[in-house]
Amino acid sequence: xxxxxxxxxxxxxxxxxxxxxxxxxxxxxxxxxxxxxxxxxxxxxxxxxxxxxxxxxxxxxxxxxxxxxxxxxxxxxxxxxxxxxxxxxxxxxxxxxxxxxxxxxxxxxxxxxxxxxxxxxxx
Amino acid sequence: xxxxxxxxxxxxxxxxxxxxxxxxxxxxxxxxxxxxxxxxxxxxxxxxxxxxxxxxxxxxxxxxxxxxxxxxxxxxxxxxxxxxxxxxxxxxxxxxxxxxxxxxxxxxxxxxxxxxxxxxxxxxxxxxxxxxxxxxxxxxxxxxxxxxxxxxxxxxxxxxxxxxxxxxxxxxxxxxxxxxxxxxxxxxxxxxxxxxxxxxxxxxxxxxxxxxxxxxxxxxxxxxxxxxxxxxxxxxxxxxxxxxxxxxxxxxxxxxxxxxxxxxxxxxxxxxxxxxxxxxxxxxxxxxxxxxxxxxxxxxxxxxxxxxxxxxxxxxxxxxxxxxxxxxxxxxxxxxxxxxxxxxxxxxxxxxxxxxxxxxxxxxxxxxxxxxxxxxxxxxxxxxxxxxxxxxxxxxxxxxxxxxxxxxxxxxxxxxxxxxxxxxxxxxxxxxxxxxxxxxxxxxxxxxxxxxxxxxxxxxxxxxxxxxxxxxxxxxxxxxxxxxxxxxxxxxxxxxxxxxxxxxxxxxxxxxxxxxxxxxxxxxxxxxxxxxxxxxxxxxxxxxxxxxxxxxxxxxxxxxxxxxxxxxxxxxxxxxxxxxxxxxxxxxxxxxxxxxxxxxxxxxxxxxxxxxxxxxxxxxxxxxxxxxxxxxxxxxxxxxxxxxxxxxxx
Numbered sequence: 001x002x003x004x005x006x007x008x009x010x011x012x013x014x015x016x017x018x019x020x021x022x023x024x025x026x027x028x029x030x031x032x033x034x035x036x037x038x039x040x041x042x043x044x045x046x047x048x049x050x051x052x053x054x055x056x057x058x059x060x061x062x063x064x065x066x067x068x069x070x071x072x073x074x075x076x077x078x079x080x081x082x083x084x085x086x087x088x089x090x091x092x093x094x095x096x097x098x099x100x101x102x103x104x105x106x107x108x109x110x111x112x113x114x115x116x117x118x119x120x121x122x123x
Numbered sequence: 124x125x126x127x128x129x130x131x132x133x134x135x136x137x138x139x140x141x142x143x144x145x146x147x148x149x150x151x152x153x154x155x156x157x158x159x160x161x162x163x164x165x166x167x168x169x170x171x172x173x174x175x176x177x178x179x180x181x182x183x184x185x186x187x188x189x190x191x192x193x194x195x196x197x198x199x200x201x202x203x204x205x206x207x208x209x210x211x212x213x214x215x216x217x218x219x220x221x222x223x224x225x226x227x228x229x230x231x232x233x234x235x236x237x238x239x240x241x242x243x244x245x246x247x248x249x250x251x252x253x254x255x256x257x258x259x260x261x262x263x264x265x266x267x268x269x270x271x272x273x274x275x276x277x278x279x280x281x282x283x284x285x286x287x288x289x290x291x292x293x294x295x296x297x298x299x300x301x302x303x304x305x306x307x308x309x310x311x312x313x314x315x316x317x318x319x320x321x322x323x324x325x326x327x328x329x330x331x332x333x334x335x336x337x338x339x340x341x342x343x344x345x346x347x348x349x350x351x352x353x354x355x356x357x358x359x360x361x362x363x364x365x366x367x368x369x370x371x372x373x374x375x376x377x378x379x380x381x382x383x384x385x386x387x388x389x390x391x392x393x394x395x396x397x398x399x400x401x402x403x404x405x406x407x408x409x410x411x412x413x414x415x416x417x418x419x420x421x422x423x424x425x426x427x428x429x430x431x432x433x434x435x436x437x438x439x440x441x442x443x444x445x446x447x448x449x450x451x452x453x454x455x456x457x458x459x460x461x462x463x464x465x466x467x468x469x470x471x472x473x474x475x476x477x478x479x480x481x482x483x484x485x486x487x488x489x490x491x492x493x494x495x496x497x498x499x500x501x502x503x504x505x506x507x508x509x510x511x512x513x514x515x516x517x518x519x520x521x522x523x524x525x526x527x528x529x530x531x532x533x534x535x536x537x538x539x540x541x542x543x544x545x546x547x548x549x550x551x552x553x554x555x556x557x558x559x560x561x562x563x564x565x566x567x568x569x570x571x572x573x574x575x576x577x578x579x580x581x582x583x584x585x586x587x588x589x590x591x592x593x594x595x596x597x598x599x600x601x602x603x604x605x606x607x608x609x610x611x612x613x614x615x616x617x618x619x620x621x622x623x624x625x626x627x628x629x630x631x632x633x634x635x636x637x638x639x640x641x642x643x644x645x646x647x648x649x650x651x652x653x654x655x656x657x658x659x660x661x662x663x664x665x666x667x668x669x670x671x672x673x674x675x676x677x678x679x680x681x682x683x684x685x686x687x688x689x690x691x692x693x694x695x696x697x698x699x700x701x702x703x704x705x706x707x708x709x710x711x712x713x714x715x716x717x718x719x720x721x722x723x724x725x726x727x728x729x730x731x732x733x734x735x736x737x738x739x740x741x742x743x744x745x746x747x748x749x750x751x752x753x754x755x756x757x758x759x760x761x762x763x764x765x766x767x768x769x770x771x772x773x
Contacts (some may be wrong), residue, residue: 012517016514016517024507031502081700099604
């Protein structure tokens with residue numbers, strides 16, 4: 001009986017993971033090359049961002065936390081309060097012709113503190 | 124002063140080692156007086172840890188920046204309340220809090236049980252001592268709160284996001300929960316070591332588990348309320364690993380609280396109960412590990428804090444050690460009674476347990492997935508909200524239904540006729556509610572409709588139980604007073620229903636609108652019209668507050684004026700979103716207004732969220748606390764039953 005129930009639960013779990021796939025990959029800018037599917041990009045904001053994400057698209061560059069490879073990002077949607085140069089952020093989207101085109105509303109800043117969860121924006 | 128703190132921690136470590144080594148030897152050789160002495164060592168460890176805590180607290184209050192910890196987490200301007208909360212604002216202080224709470228729990232549990240169940244306590248003391256050794260060792264050797272330096276003039280201050288009244292209560296409550304799960308774990312292991320695998324360890328620790336579980340539950344809801352009211356994105360739970368860290372042990376403890384009843388009543392599920400208590404304790408260690416090491420960001424960064432490898436090692440030792448112990452005692456854990464029918468109270472409890480554990484483990488998998496995939500494939504993959512929501516629906520909705528069925532169904536074997544008699548009313552009410560809701564348009568979300576219908580069913584069964592009981596006993600207060608455990612449990616069930624309604628309502632039936640508005644323009648969402656009137660600016664000591672005045676109206680009637688905006692802090696160069704909430708009590712929904720972006724010209728991008736029933740979540744927290752207190756309240760009849768049971772056992 002117990003075995004049967006556990007098997008049932010496992011079956012639901014496997015069914016879900018096989019349909020929905022094994023999650024979204026999270027990549028650094030240096031790992032981005034060759035990925036054409038939707039990914040999460042994590043990196044540090046470098047240079048001066050332009051645009052506000054609403055009237056004009058927000059444009060900025062992301063680089064590896066410990067590296068120099070940078071990729072240009074274009075994004076529309078709400079910009080977290082904590083977004084600024086030097087902050088670590090995560091954004092979802094696709095690489096199109098060397099430009100990372102972000103999905104609207106997916107930009108999230110990583111919290112600088114280990115203690116407080118990164119709820120500074122809509123996740 | 125710092126020397127006193129260091130010395131006190133060193134004494135705590137010594138006492139904990141004594142409790143473990145001498146206590147273990149005394150239990151093995153049945154030396155009663157030596158066992159008592161090991162237990163006394165835990166009391167003394169509470170004393171010395173309290174001295175260390177007092178030293179740190181006084182340093183925090185005096186802003187003694189010669190303590191590195193004090194300089195890192197406070198500043199002279201910090202109000203007294205937040206100077207106290209800086210105690211657990213950093214890693215070293217929260218470890219000290221862990222040890223303090225642990226020694227307090229251990230002392231109380233030993234004191235209360237040592238006369239009644241000396242053999243059990245004799246073996247529990249070394250387990251409690253072993254856990255205390257780990258934390259005392261961390262505090263002495265790895266992460267000391269008493270490092271000193273030449274005092275700087277000013278401290279770094281407390282992270283602004285932690286300067287919040289919620290942070291005075293939320294972390295200590297979570298720690299009361301995490302640490303409290305050590306007591307049932309230690310007594311469970313003690314029972315295995317002693318070779319006494321009857322249900323006494325469960326009876327002796329039921330209250331402790333309840334306290335820990337209540338603290339964990341209330342602490343989490345406080346955290347959710349903080350996120351909703353203060354963080355300003357209109358949500359209350361984001362399936363963040365740090366949030367899941369507290370949810371997982373709570374789910375495991377919930378399963379444990381249910382399955383122990385089966386062992387008490389029918390002597391079944393002995394192995395399962397021991398495994399659950401191990402799971403709950405390991406998850407509480409894992410939760411502390413998650414919040415205290417950098418592992419959430421990346422598996423390679425968890426060594427950033429010196430704590431990570433030690434914690435991971437300790438969790439591995441605890442898991443391996445306790446599983447080995449279970450395996451060794453397996454012959455003693457065989458049960459004589461078997462499940463007689465798949466339609467019985469026992470079976471309902473079993474399903475409930477499987478669903479709770481399945482939910483807990485799928486969350487664990489989601490939390491561990493990024494780390495595992497990084498280890499195995501060298502590429503971090505994360506699972507997000509859809510993953511968690513899917514499993515919450517798949518396992519949570521049947522759980523909700525079982526909450527109505529379980530308490531009413533007969534033990535051992537239930538006949539279909541008695542089932543029909545029992546459930547004809549609740550099922551009828553649920554179907555009627557479902558039909559009415561469908562007519563009102565709730566069919567837009569199937570999971571939402573199912574959650575509402577199941578909730579109606581469960582509420583009906585609970586009301587029915589109270590009515591039946593009151594009729595039989597004659598008075599409502601007597602009914603609850605005579606069987607606090609049972610009726611306290613029903614109240615907790617009712618709170619879970621409220622929680623489910625709140626989650627389903629705000630999640631499945633919410634509306635959102637986003638638009639750029641200039642002064643005088645308006646937007647409409649879910650029957651509300653929001654008109655942006657004006658923008659004002661106010662300067663205060665440490666920030667500039669920008670506030671938009673927004674009129675909320677329904678039809679032609681103005682119902683409220685709200686003021687969403689942003690605060691710009693000078694010193695931290697941070698901006699914080701100040702969401703405005705209008706609660707419509709009659710319609711039982713919140714209108715959350717966020718000024719997403721304020722342009723220099725005064726135009727604002729507004730985001731408006733309408734969240735039906737979201738306030739039921741906070742009401743659920745109060746009802747949960749009330750129910751838990753009823754179940755916890757000392758019960759003279761139960762005490763007599765207990766005494767009789769102990770007399771039988773010894």
